Amino acid sequence: MACNLCFSKPLHLFLALVLGAFTTFLEAQDPSQLSLDYYLKTCPNAELIVRKEMECAVQADPRNGAAILRLHFHDCFVQGCDGSVLLDDTVTLIGEKQAEQNVNSLKGFDIVDKIKTRLEAECPGVVSCADLLAIAARDAVILLGGPYWDVPVGREDSKTASLEQANTDIPTPQQGLVTLISKFLAKGLSTTDMVALVGAHTIGVSRCASFRDRIYGDFELTAKFEGTSQLYLSKLKEVCPEDGGDDNTSPMDSFTPNLFDNAFFETLLKGTGLLNSDQEMYSSLLGFQTSSLVELYWADPIAFFTHFSDSMVKMGNITNPEGGEVRKSCRFVNS
Ligand code: HEM
Ligand SMILES: *[C@@H]1O[C@H](CO)[C@@H](O)[C@H](O)[C@H]1NC(C)=O
Numbered sequence: 001m002a003c004n005l006c007f008s009k010p011l012h013l014f015l016a017l018v019l020g021a022f023t024t025f026l027e028a029q030d031p032s033q034l035s036l037d038y039y040l041k042t043c044p045n046a047e048l049i050v051r052k053e054m055e056c057a058v059q060a061d062p063r064n065g066a067a068i069l070r071l072h073f074h075d076c077f078v079q080g081c082d083g084s085v086l087l088d089d090t091v092t093l094i095g096e097k098q099a100e101q102n103v104n105s106l107k108g109f110d111i112v113d114k115i116k117t118r119l120e121a122e123c124p125g126v127v128s129c130a131d132l133l134a135i136a137a138r139d140a141v142i143l144l145g146g147p148y149w150d151v152p153v154g155r156e157d158s159k160t161a162s163l164e165q166a167n168t169d170i171p172t173p174q175q176g177l178v179t180l181i182s183k184f185l186a187k188g189l190s191t192t193d194m195v196a197l198v199g200a201h202t203i204g205v206s207r208c209a210s211f212r213d214r215i216y217g218d219f220e221l222t223a224k225f226e227g228t229s230q231l232y233l234s235k236l237k238e239v240c241p242e243d244g245g246d247d248n249t250s251p252m253d254s255f256t257p258n259l260f261d262n263a264f265f266e267t268l269l270k271g272t273g274l275l276n277s278d279q280e281m282y283s284s285l286l287g288f289q290t291s292s293l294v295e296l297y298w299a300d301p302i303a304f305f306t307h308f309s310d311s312m313v314k315m316g317n318i319t320n321p322e323g324g325e326v327r328k329s330c331r332f333v334n335s
Contacts, residue, residue, distance in 0.1 A: 066204025
């Protein structure tokens, strides 16, 4: 892996503008119809470029893979997968970065910028930021040991964002099972999709602010039959005191935090899930269906990988009916 190549300086803004001026106008395709060969003629190396950059990013820090996967999720749950999550606040646009579940929490924007710079150098104005994110999320999963799936592409980037929708539609760790299920249903995703997709928590970390309620709440109750849980709980309380330490982190998959495997589901079976929302999938009194899915994904890693891949394609298929553009910079709409 030629990782020294990955850290090249971003194109100078002036150069980017000049290149932008020569951008060929591409006829917009119905953005609700994604396809596998969308960039076959216009940017045949797009996937390769994303993969190279993701290899470097994940090699530098596996957390980068988790950050990118989460960005794609938070993108798709607000106005569809349209790159809205990537927009910076400006005088004319209120972005989503200050939303409750995003602020001080989302990472990976610098990685997106780097990939976008590469793509613009190779095929200016062709590959959308929303597609970039969908491909990069898939690559993050493979690079950490998870399944491969083909990524349908052809999304357009939005010219708007919705802070309000980000605050209402993105699930929170405090919510109960019924609310979580309805939030996924509202996006056309089934309960099975939800449990499979939450398996993404097999990688990455949570901040103390997101799991404090849980460890000072019902953690002891759900974990009472697990012998080593007291030790784990006291470690968590060290990382996350009752007051302060909001940004201290702990992995959600306490077994193999940097591996995309099915061990996360074992934490739920043991009652030691870090987030309240995660443990709900197994321990909720209403979780007949979800608890059997947790058991299935723990017992059968192939079933988890297959469902996860299918559900990622489904989540990636949520479109913004407004359509949009191919942004030159993922942080700003084209002027
Ligand atoms: C029930 C729905 C979900 C809830 C309530 C939820 C909640 C959370 C929370 C609270 C965090 C920690 C954030 C922080 O403290 O800064 C987190 C992290 C993460 N989530 Fe979710 N999540 C859900 C579903 C998903 C889905 C569907 C995906 C992707 C397919 C996903 C991917 C991730 C990843 C990869 C991380 C780690 C990010 C990092 O390490 O930077 N989550 N999630
Ligand atoms: C994606 O969405 C389109 C149109 O909304 C639909 O026809 C297609 O079946 C969907 N594909 C998947 C895999 O959900």
